[in-house]
Amino acid sequence: MDRELILAALTCLLCGPALVVAGAVRLAAPRDRAADDRERRAWHRLWLPLVPAALVLAFLLGWAAQEPEQAEAGGAVLFGIAALFGGVVIRAIVRAARAARGPRRPPVAMTTGLWRPRVVVAPELAARLDPRALAAAIAHEAAHARHRDPLRMWLAQLATDLQWPARAARARFADWRHALELARDAEACAHVHASDLAAALIAAAQLARGE
Secondary structure (H helix, E strand, O other): OEEEEEEEHHHHHHHHHHHHHHHHHHOOOOOOOOHHHHHHHHHHOOOHHHHHHHHHHHHHHHHHOOOEEEEOOOHHHHHHHHHHHHHHHHHHHHHHHHOOOOOOOOOEEEEOOOOOOOEEEEEEHHHHHOHHHHHHHHHHHHHHHHHHHHHHHHHHHHHHOOOOOOOHHHHHHHHHHHHHHHHHHHHOOOOOOHHHHHHHHHHHHHOOOOO
């Protein structure tokens, strides 16, 4: 049997359970007072469960480099079990491809673009805001662009999907999204008034609800 096929099967067979077990572990949410520190720690929590799978993958790559082109393996049984975890990987890839195309219904204010992020504000929202509130909304989205948050969000969603169906993984993703928004609010408030940003957020929420 080809070494590459065995490597692919073993990767799914061994890395899959490692992701499931590590992803199910509940990690305490960060409680840092500083918003940027809390966001940074929440970001690290997203990736910590992937470390065991990465170590297993490194071991398998080392094994593959030592093995001959043809190697013995369990055949159909090996690939049958590996297919269960391979389905999770395929699901994650499909969801990542859909997310890369952007949302079907763009938000009223957003930062878009994985490689070259740019700020987009809907004309309807701009018409509702006074100049200071509009500047606050743009400052918030500009903070997302500076940190390349669309790309980070795409990677975070991919890492979470690879741990499907672990609820703890989804909880870590939600915690990070919340911490991310707080951190970008804090960064924007270094240049604009908090009341103007609050007014922009309220107007955006109302417009999104169709009010």
